[in-house]
Amino acid sequence: KQEVTQIPAALSVPEGENLVLNCSFTDSAIYNLQWFRQDPGKGLTSLLLIQSSQREQTSGRLNASLDKSSGRSTLYIAASQPGDSATYLCAVMDSSYKLIFGSGTRLLVRP
Amino acid sequence: NAGVTQTPKFQVLKTGQSMTLQCAQDMNHEYMSWYRQDPGMGLRLIHYSVGAGITDQGEVPNGYNVSRSTTEDFPLRLLSAAPSQTSVYFCASSYGDRRSDEQYFGPGTRLTVT
Numbered sequence: 001k002q003e004v005t006q007i008p009a010a011l012s013v014p015e016g017e018n019l020v021l022n023c024s025f026t027d028s029a030i031y032n033l034q035w036f037r038q039d040p041g042k043g044l045t046s047l048l049l050i051q052s053s054q055r056e057q058t059s060g061r062l063n064a065s066l067d068k069s070s071g072r073s074t075l076y077i078a079a080s081q082p083g084d085s086a087t088y089l090c091a092v093m094d095s096s097y098k099l100i101f102g103s104g105t106r107l108l109v110r111p
Numbered sequence: 112n113a114g115v116t117q118t119p120k121f122q123v124l125k126t127g128q129s130m131t132l133q134c135a136q137d138m139n140h141e142y143m144s145w146y147r148q149d150p151g152m153g154l155r156l157i158h159y160s161v162g163a164g165i166t167d168q169g170e171v172p173n174g175y176n177v178s179r180s181t182t183e184d185f186p187l188r189l190l191s192a193a194p195s196q197t198s199v200y201f202c203a204s205s206y207g208d209r210r211s212d213e214q215y216f217g218p219g220t221r222l223t224v225t
Contacts (some may be wrong), residue, residue: 004153016140031209036216043201044216089153097161097209098118098169099144101153 121216134202
């Protein structure tokens with residue numbers, strides 16, 4: 001059974017710092033891995049999607065990497081801003097076309 | 112496009128009552144799914160559909176029914192509400208390409224069962 005774990009559960013950093021969020025999964029048979037952002041009381045917004053054949057994707061200050069063989073992904077946020085404060089969720093699309101989520105990392109960027 | 116819409120935004124039910132959570136999308140997406148999110152946890156898949164007339168179970172299907180009679184709509188039915196079903200429910204949709212699918216989420220329905 002596919003399990004997705006995110007570490008740390010919460011993170012507080014000063015503005016301007018570069019940071020890394022981690023995601024691990026137990027079964028490497030995936031179609032893709034996605035990173036989402038969730039603001040309090042809101043739905044999810046897709047940030048980056050990495051197909052299983054890809055190693056990384058970039059969007060602005062965000063860079064996501066995927067190492068399928070070791071079951072790991074990282075989301076790198078450069079020059080963090082208070083507006084980046086949110087919960088970040090990773091999810092893998094498994095071999096039966098189900099999207100399996102981690103429990104998220106709650107990020108606070110202090111001004 | 113309105114994207115993925117969900118109604119109602121909030122709902123309070125008594126134990127044993129039934130209700131339907133509505134989900135609609137106007138992007139001609141084949142894949143639609145329902146999730147529940149509980150405090151401190153990620154989203155858990157309830158049911159999903161890869162196209163009209165086709166549905167399948169996710170991780171936590173017990174107590175919920177779905178049907179997909181049209182491409183646009185994917186309602187979630189609670190047959191006999193229980194306090195354990197108190198949660199925030201999200202509907203999502205995508206085109207249906209397993210490799211490159213980006214999921215679009217609705218704003219959620221906050222359900223309380225007393």
